[in-house]
Amino acid sequence: MSAEVVPTLRDRFSLGLHAPICLTWELTYACNLSCIHCLSSSGRRDPDELTTAEAKAVIDEMAAMQIFYVNIGGGEPLLRPDFFELVDHAVASGVGVKFSTNGSRLTKERAVRLAATDYVDVQISIDGADAATNDAVRGEGTFATAMTAMENLAEAGFGEFKISVVMTRHNIPQLDAFQAIADRFGAQLRLTRLRPSGRGADAWHDLHPTALQQRELYQWLLDRPNTLTGDSFFHLSALGDPLEGLNLCGAGRVVCLIDPVGDVYACPFVIHDEFKAGNVREDGGFTGVWRESPVFAALREPQSAGACASCGSYDACQGGCMAAKFFTGLPLDGPDPECVLGHGEEALKSVPVSLRPITTVDHSTRRPVSLSRR
């Protein structure tokens, strides 16, 4: 068996897998905050959200598909009264839980309970290394709340939790300050990319990093390969050496999202009818959607490089993030709006605001945090 042709792992992954590697499950659209960049436009609970029994059935499917862990988010997942019941069911089924929270409901008692549960990771979100920067995006008092939650976890002996930060124009100068906060708690820093999804569709244009900041972030990440990024910044790999991770858009191939009402989308950043693959309540369940959905089948076909075909960096960045292109009104087979070579910026100039897709799923409460407060 000599002379095997061995395709790269990235090639194999782009054709899809029996089950996702990275599955995000938003448990509820309810949220007590109104962050201006919320990618799921959360706020109000949806009356059609999965019941406890339905949610447990989804977990059973995950276990049967050998999905080793699930990333739980929302909304604010701790607002679901059955949150711990679902976590316990998942862990008992061999499905580890990583969940994201704004920390407001992470009391001392709950921190102790979490510390006592195996296979649970906690991510606390902050979007500024100080109250002024953070609260301008996430709302008044939210920085203090998140810090209290971190203290509760540390005090409970939870161990290494994660601090999750969406990188913006205003917090990239604070990278070292974020690291200092993480070090203070023995926590791990997780940095992710701001997407123009959900309410972020509007906020993105004012909040996304500048070209110079993208270079600064790239260098910072190269110097700290242990920083978690969820493979978020692969578009930056066109700047030189590739960043850690698979460096591909995993949407529908290795990644997908289950939303609170059971709808399955190609990734957490494309909650839009165009990328809806099905619903876990259908006969085939989540398994059927993952394996049979025409939306996913199309994503697993070889993709055209389109306008990027002649660019020498295409192998490195793969044209960037599908969601970022879609919600800024750019063609999916062209440059990312934050293309490090500047092609996206050029392309954006030709997209009238009226051509940007409108969010089809919106659970916002009436008054998100106003940018003007900053």
Place this chain on the structure above:
Amino acid sequence: MTAPAVAGGADFDLAAPWGLNAQVALRDEEFGALAYHYGTRRLVFLKSRLLVDLVRALDHHASAADALDAVVEPASRDRYAAALATLVPSEIIHER
């Protein structure tokens, strides 16, 4: 700690009995398998079907060398011995 790059490197004793770590679950895929370590919570990719067969065979043989003999053709032996050695630092396999 880095994995030895050559077959039977100093860190990997082919004559010893090896096995799949009990905290590791394998999920078969066409390219090979995902190996998830519940203890370290790290995911490792086994990049060929034959390597997956070999890893599963370890527990049923008195030594890694015996498992190699049973599963892998002689021409590929060194390559697969090296692949096994790379699974030691991530604790996917361990000496029984």
